[in-house]
Amino acid sequence: MDILQVAKRARVSSATVSRVLNGSNLVRPATTERVRRAIAELNYVRNPNARSLRLGRTRLFGLIVSDIKNPFFPELIDAFEGMAAEQGIDVIFTHTNYDTTRLRSCIRRMVERGVEGIAIMTSEMDEEALHQVPVRGIATVLLNQPALRGKYRNVAVEYSEGFLEALKHLQSLGHREIGFIAGPSTFSSALRRRESWETAMKQLRLPIRPGRVVVGDMRVEGGANAMKGILAGGNRPTAVLATNDLMAIGALHAAVSAGIRIPKEMSLCGFDDLPVCGMVVPQLTTIQLPRYEIAAHAFEALLQAVRGEKQTPCAAVYPRLVIRKSTGPVAK
Amino acid sequence: MDILQVAKRARVSSATVSRVLNGSNLVRPATTERVRRAIAELNYVRNPNARSLRLGRTRLFGLIVSDIKNPFFPELIDAFEGMAAEQGIDVIFTHTNYDTTRLRSCIRRMVERGVEGIAIMTSEMDEEALHQVPVRGIATVLLNQPALRGKYRNVAVEYSEGFLEALKHLQSLGHREIGFIAGPSTFSSALRRRESWETAMKQLRLPIRPGRVVVGDMRVEGGANAMKGILAGGNRPTAVLATNDLMAIGALHAAVSAGIRIPKEMSLCGFDDLPVCGMVVPQLTTIQLPRYEIAAHAFEALLQAVRGEKQTPCAAVYPRLVIRKSTGPVAK
DNA sequence: CGATTTTGTGAAACCGCCTATACTGGAAAC
DNA sequence: GTTTCCAGTATAGGCGGTTTCACAAAATCG
Numbered sequence: 001m002d003i004l005q006v007a008k009r010a011r012v013s014s015a016t017v018s019r020v021l022n023g024s025n026l027v028r029p030a031t032t033e034r035v036r037r038a039i040a041e042l043n044y045v046r047n048p049n050a051r052s053l054r055l056g057r058t059r060l061f062g063l064i065v066s067d068i069k070n071p072f073f074p075e076l077i078d079a080f081e082g083m084a085a086e087q088g089i090d091v092i093f094t095h096t097n098y099d100t101t102r103l104r105s106c107i108r109r110m111v112e113r114g115v116e117g118i119a120i121m122t123s124e125m126d127e128e129a130l131h132q133v134p135v136r137g138i139a140t141v142l143l144n145q146p147a148l149r150g151k152y153r154n155v156a157v158e159y160s161e162g163f164l165e166a167l168k169h170l171q172s173l174g175h176r177e178i179g180f181i182a183g184p185s186t187f188s189s190a191l192r193r194r195e196s197w198e199t200a201m202k203q204l205r206l207p208i209r210p211g212r213v214v215v216g217d218m219r220v221e222g223g224a225n226a227m228k229g230i231l232a233g234g235n236r237p238t239a240v241l242a243t244n245d246l247m248a249i250g251a252l253h254a255a256v257s258a259g260i261r262i263p264k265e266m267s268l269c270g271f272d273d274l275p276v277c278g279m280v281v282p283q284l285t286t287i288q289l290p291r292y293e294i295a296a297h298a299f300e301a302l303l304q305a306v307r308g309e310k311q312t313p314c315a316a317v318y319p320r321l322v323i324r325k326s327t328g329p330v331a332k
Numbered sequence: 333m334d335i336l337q338v339a340k341r342a343r344v345s346s347a348t349v350s351r352v353l354n355g356s357n358l359v360r361p362a363t364t365e366r367v368r369r370a371i372a373e374l375n376y377v378r379n380p381n382a383r384s385l386r387l388g389r390t391r392l393f394g395l396i397v398s399d400i401k402n403p404f405f406p407e408l409i410d411a412f413e414g415m416a417a418e419q420g421i422d423v424i425f426t427h428t429n430y431d432t433t434r435l436r437s438c439i440r441r442m443v444e445r446g447v448e449g450i451a452i453m454t455s456e457m458d459e460e461a462l463h464q465v466p467v468r469g470i471a472t473v474l475l476n477q478p479a480l481r482g483k484y485r486n487v488a489v490e491y492s493e494g495f496l497e498a499l500k501h502l503q504s505l506g507h508r509e510i511g512f513i514a515g516p517s518t519f520s521s522a523l524r525r526r527e528s529w530e531t532a533m534k535q536l537r538l539p540i541r542p543g544r545v546v547v548g549d550m551r552v553e554g555g556a557n558a559m560k561g562i563l564a565g566g567n568r569p570t571a572v573l574a575t576n577d578l579m580a581i582g583a584l585h586a587a588v589s590a591g592i593r594i595p596k597e598m599s600l601c602g603f604d605d606l607p608v609c610g611m612v613v614p615q616l617t618t619i620q621l622p623r624y625e626i627a628a629h630a631f632e633a634l635l636q637a638v639r640g641e642k643q644t645p646c647a648a649v650y651p652r653l654v655i656r657k658s659t660g661p662v663a664k
Numbered sequence: 665c666g667a668t669t670t671t672g673t674g675a676a677a678c679c680g681c682c683t684a685t686a687c688t689g690g691a692a693a694c
Numbered sequence: 695g696t697t698t699c700c701a702g703t704a705t706a707g708g709c710g711g712t713t714t715c716a717c718a719a720a721a722t723c724g
Binding site: 046048078112114256281 | 377380384400401405409413423424427446552581588610613
């Protein structure tokens, strides 16, 4: 079922069929029509391998995420894939499970598959694994890896902005004693969020007291435990921020179990804005990570690189506060 | 950077390099070693297009889902992609947004890309769109499309089993007056769930009363409205099942807002077992759809087909009840 | 009406890899 | 010492497209 069959049926040469297929304007309308009909009649589909081989372009992007089950990623994938579809680009997709070794093999698979660009939207990173990529002229874009800025395209998340906005919101409600549920410092993103929180606290002259920062495991459980820790300590804060929504939800459970009413007796704010934030009671105030924007920037960067356009400088996205029901005026 | 460069450097012919690459055993070890070194030195990666073109095999599967943002799908994708990676198969991924037109173009893109198998895990379906696939000998597996059984491989979900188990559970708690929040009948999966519920109700001799079945839009909002409808009617049921978890959660919100305590005054049961079920208060009892199993069956079916093995008969998965905190003994 | 330009089409050369077939040199058999 | 055989390697063709270039047919012009 190749181009030659079509050519024969339309009584033209394969070259003409190819021209019709590619919308060349130097084929007579009548001929075009004949070819079109032959294509339809034979139900012909062109072979992308032959095409890519000849053209040296695959129109294929790779997308690597850490963990698709983490609700942060689906929206990102959704947006990325949608934009790709619009451009006639297919996306091959893999996930690493936060495993650097798997990241390596993912990258390798993509390179072997001949992708023209790779978006590595993982929280873990391995500079070694990246080395093989740029050598082959494959465009690469990373998520929030400022350390590698300059070498690779990067979509930066300006966490501080988000925390600043959230803290201002709490401050305006009268809160001054604010706790923080951090993540393990082995997660680069957790670490960065924690630093950004501290920066924002200092900027607003809010006190960071010992025992007010508790570490959780980034999951619901961990958030619950962290909140128990906070409640156990004396001098309870009037508001608590969490590194991510899952921990905020855990904290919510723990607080409710302890008989603390949210937001009446304590305000709570998460980070990420997962869909679940609107489903818990009370609905969770949170700092929204603009996932669509991240995907859009990443895709745009790859597209520019592939097209050989000049690269716009490193993109940044700004988290935004989403006020729901879990924050309120400080109890008198 | 082709095989010839490598051949030149290793002072052999391209044929020998190819043999080394493909693990042929008729190359002398010393030669193999020379070629290996040349490959490493040149950092050579073979061109998958040329390879696929020659071999007629792409080692590429397509995966189509309705909506990756629906938490039902990520786990499925995760499992599918994981199994594919183990087999050295890449996965190209698209989503339809429940749009039949998009399904068509998705399938088309996959066919053009030359996938060897397509898993169409969507809730919408269009038999027309499928026609082009088997013609090209591309393996296809559908999710829960009994109408097309026989023509295509199919992973069937035996909804009735799940409903039966849930209803027995409720029955054992003393419930007899059980309501149902259905989905729009335009969704084939919603329709099938509703029918299965009715079947199970009849089987257990439970009464299906008018006004007890309310339709929602499959989202949280719709569930809340449906519950309001149920509460507005007289003769309130003591337990309510929902077609999916999101609507069950909406129903939960509505019930709580109306001052009804769950599960003390009313039991509630969802369907799907999304991660969010464990995060709401009270945690939601639900019927679990075994997503990993679905993915596994689908992948296995494609793999068998591609390998030309004889097809095992149509696979089926059985939902299972997960009892949490939203169901309890009927109020006296 | 012949010369020149434009326009449409075909032949053939690739793209990088695999592999059937042909060939080589040396070991084994005679 | 020749023949036979075989492991190891090279040559060449083809997978299905695209594209350059050459050429024929039609259109334009003097």
